[in-house]
Amino acid sequence: MYNSLQCFLSLFLIFSTSLTATKFNFPRLNPSGVHVNDPTTISMPLTEDLKTFYYNQTLDHFNYRPDSYTTFPQRYLINFKYWAGANAPIFVYLGAEAPIDNSTTNIGFLNENAGSFNALIVYIEHQYYGQSVSFGSLEEAYKDASTLGYFNSAQAIADYTEIILHIKKKYQAKNSPVIVIGGSYGGMLASWLRLKYPHIALGALASSAPILYFDDITPESGYYSIVTKNFRENSETCYETIKNSWSKIDKVASLPNGLSILSERFNTCKPLSKSYELKNYLESIYIYVGQYNAPPSYPVTTVCGGIDAAYFGSDILSTIYGGVVAYKGNLPCYVNSQANLLSETNTHGWPRPHWITTYYGGHDKKLVPQRFGSNIIFSNGLSDPYSIAGVLENISDSLVALYTIKGSHCLDLHCANETDPE
Structure with a gap:
């Protein structure tokens, strides 16, 4: 099933509807509340191959009020182990509704394929989770509508694009093709990023992404x-x-x-x-x-x-x-x-x-x-229950559905296992 990655760089958008072997149980971390200018490494790498960075992220990408220019430290992790440098691909995993920490080990798909493409692996933490919290603390960020109003997918996708552009500029990777990857809600973000910012991402792998699970589109049952x-x-x-x-x-x-x-x-x-x-x-x-x-x-x-x-x-x-x-x-x-x-x-x-x-x-x-x-x-x-709202058939020659029989939620993103379905 992992050989299918060979076609990624020639596809514009890939929707995958397989599901996950185990639930992601992430530790809940307190944000540092400290603004640190990227790209200084803030903490010890989570593994010897990973380095942790914080990007000075803009709070509001779509308005021009003075408070919109407030910034917060958004965490992202980079694995340089396989990267061949400029022009080599960049695989970007989009964090969802949890701290990013465990994604580096749970999402085995990236490590298992990055070597074949000499790719850089990037994990970006979703705003309002883990250590990527605005307003200095969880309590303040979740206080009321005045702070929670920035907590939406449009802002999150814009956050990701800024960090991707920052990484490409810093590492002289202007021509490196970017594939964004996510599972479940993160897969929705990956597909939306590809659609909204096609100049940023060449393709997207949206695993178990219920992109159609909205009122009046998919039956509630x-x-x-x-x-x-x-x-x-x-x-x-x-x-x-x-x-x-x-x-x-x-x-x-x-x-x-x-x-x-x-x-x-x-x-x-x-x-x-x-x-x-x-x-x-x-x-x-x-x-x-x-x-x-x-x-x-x-x-x-x-x-x-x-x-x-x-x-x-x-x-x-x-x-x-x-x-x-x-x-x-x-x-x-x-x-x-x-x-x-x-x-x-x-x-x-x-x-x-x-x-x-x-x-x-x-x-x-x-x-x-x-x-x-x-x-x-x-x-x-x-x-996969979420497959009811996913893309189960190819939409076009470049919008491809990969359907897994006997799969499980985001299973295709996990480490390869001999018990995996075809």
């Missing part, structure tokens, strides 16, 4: 229908059990001691205060494994295996609990643990606020069970 498809193709009985579980949970919860029954049945870490806690927890598992159903483990198979095995009893609630245990492992308790609560609250900038995009699928919405019809099993929501 699309994401959930594909997640459902993953489960149904794996096991019809698993699909039927999950579909019927929502009404069963509501029926039990309506009993005088219903929440206590559910708390005991699902071994919750503390008593449920409402049935929504349980349903939201289950939905999050199903949606996550449906999106990241990657080899070699294929977590949908794990969940359905636990449900169908009926280790804890043959009634619906017991089988659903079996799926939870199969996926989560043998834990002291489930559903509302302190770790779960912390993960739900420690997510600055997530769900994606309207500052970034007007609509980005089910992650931003809580939906009534089976709102989309009885054949869709999730209330909150093939291979």
Whole structure:
């Protein structure tokens, strides 16, 4: 699958619709709050091949008020290991809604291909994340609309173009072709950058990028229908059990001691205060494994295996609990643990606020069970659920779709593995 990179330099825009093996769990870093003039190396390289730089980025690229000229330090990383110098390609990975740190190791696609092209590898951190925070601190940057107003994709893309031009000028690489690369939201940014600034990027690899996932373009049920498809193709009985579980949970919860029954049945870490806690927890598992159903483990198979095995009893609630245990492992308790609560609250900038995009699928919405019809099993929501809003067919000779069967969210960007699908 990696040999396909050979065609990049002759293509104007590439859309890839494969998906990721593992979720990106990035550490949350506090911004330095210090403006340092690029290109001085600020910190020790994350690896021996990487160097860290900060670019003195303009806050607002589109207005001319005095405060628009405020600047902030935007972090970017460069791997010079493979680069042959001027005229050799530059691969630019566009950071998304997280600090850039782990991208340098998670995105194995770049390191595995840069050597063949003698390419420079650049990773740029998205504004408002990691150490690329304006206004001096996260608290100040996220304070209100006066500061969050700059937190949008148009500004982010303009940020990236400035840094790309700066790098090309600094390293006398005026004629080096640039390929921008991103996954999911970052893939949307890559495709938009190529379309909006075609003189900056020769091509774009947009992996699992739901560029059509907006109101009145893609059906609101699309994401959930594909997640459902993953489960149904794996096991019809698993699909039927999950579909019927929502009404069963509501029926039990309506009993005088219903929440206590559910708390005991699902071994919750503390008593449920409402049935929504349980349903939201289950939905999050199903949606996550449906999106990241990657080899070699294929977590949908794990969940359905636990449900169908009926280790804890043959009634619906017991089988659903079996799926939870199969996926989560043998834990002291489930559903509302302190770790779960912390993960739900420690997510600055997530769900994606309207500052970034007007609509980005089910992650931003809580939906009534089976709102989309009885054949869709999730209330909150093939291979990649986001492929419903991606580009699945070639648009032209130069706008090419690479469709991966049995893929997973952004899987094509990860390190090559013998278990990868074709």
